[in-house]
Amino acid sequence: MTISATPDDQTWFTQFRMGLWPTFGDNVKFPRDEKSVDQFFRQMTPDTGEFDVPVITSALVAALAESGPASLVSHSQGGIPGWFIAMASENVESVIAIEPGTFVFPEGELPDVIPTKYPVPVQGIAVPADRFEVLTRKPIAIYFGDNIPSEPSEVPAWDFWRGVLELRFPRCAGVAD
Template sequence: MKKTAILLVLLTAISTGALASEKLTLETQGHFAAGGITIQREGTYDNSKFAGWATPIEQGQSYRADHAIVSYQIPAKAKNAPLLFIHGYGGSGLCWEMTPDGREGFSTLMLRKHYPAYVIDLPGRGRAGKTSATTTVTPKADEMLWFDIWRLGEYPNYHNDVQFPKDAETLNQFFREMTPDLSAHNMKTDLAAISAAIDKTAAMTGRTLHAKDPAGVVLVTHSAGGFPGWLSAIGNSKVKAVASYEPGGYVFPEGEVPEPMPSLTGTASGVPVPMEQFKRLTEIPIVMYFGDYIPEEVTDKLGGENWRVRLQMARKFADAINRHGGNATLVELPKLGIKGNTHFLMSDLNNGQLADLFDAWLKGQKLDK
């Protein structure tokens, strides 16, 4: 990471963000489905036959599935670059749209800075529940594991000075943001839906930054949403930049994949892609943000271990992009003096400061026009 970039980002972040007491002015808002397939049963539908609500006669009928649902809001004085938010494992787009303690969510903070916000529920999650898979969902008590993995602390103890309120109701709201995944866990399904969402977002509000550029969008990804984010940028030229909050996976040029990195929670491995695909990531600005409580050395803590290897892989990923002529910035927040961030940085107590940081980066890339 370039030192000048850090300084620029730091100085700009000190400027105050929008005050919560100011009005939020929108042009319009709504939702749309993006992508998906249509399952069509053979035969002809017979309008006169009814076999009960639970057991439809499927003959001749259809079932739409595997789409994403996108919630969008277009602010007044909208900037050219719409932000398309992609959530990670275990939840839906909710993580961008709320905080567990009732403050405004990250997408709202960016709306206040006049960036159009498009928030995805990926196929099978949240309101995009219709999938082509047959899935059984059952209560699996796992919240203490996530408390640890997502670096709130080591259950039941919170990290010192963590940017997460320690009251019971905040934790209650945080876990209720989670929602099951009804999909077949097929990366191609996610990518098809994301690409359709990119196309529609670009068509709605992505304006040209330069006369020669087509309309584009900025992907904003989190955690397990990070990996499909890289592939989406490779696969869809309308992606003009990617900002990723603690991405979980990475691609590398074939022949340049780092050694797998084992940890207590599994092995982090880079995924090889042909050089001409990887090159695409060198043609757009990329920024990654990582929070606190990530050790450099092997530990016996689940959360620390899980993100230790992913942060180390992120460093190699940024190096690979920059080595091939790209523009990747890895922001390790504690190194900027920004401490206490969990894995859910976007809804942490200092999410206003993080929104300022992101805005400053977008400005630095001239994506704020």
């Protein structure tokens, strides 16, 4: 795909809820020295192609067929294919989802889209009930970090994460905030 030469690194500072660039939030524990901030920005990489969930899923399922049983750890946008990999591979014994970008739901139980200030709305993904059932038989731990507002925010990235929490947590019996 075509990669824009426009830098957008500072957006990730806000997306990861470290503060509003260039100001750190009061409770953020990230080191604030120049070298640490430089290393943070060096981890940013552009999207270099289409985000193709079926291709990612089939590749990881094939890798798990070679490696054998594993716990699958996913993060953010990678949480989306993580759910599909866990449903498709018997070798995924458990899932640890760190701030997954969305969740899957059985067809017919998809919640309403959650409007946010983010350019992309927060919405779940419908999957066949029998595939969802496979996922429910595996231990799953879901983790979210700090600084996610409980009320709508004017900061689009923060409002996105509020929407993701709203999408998931009210629908989980026994899940604590």
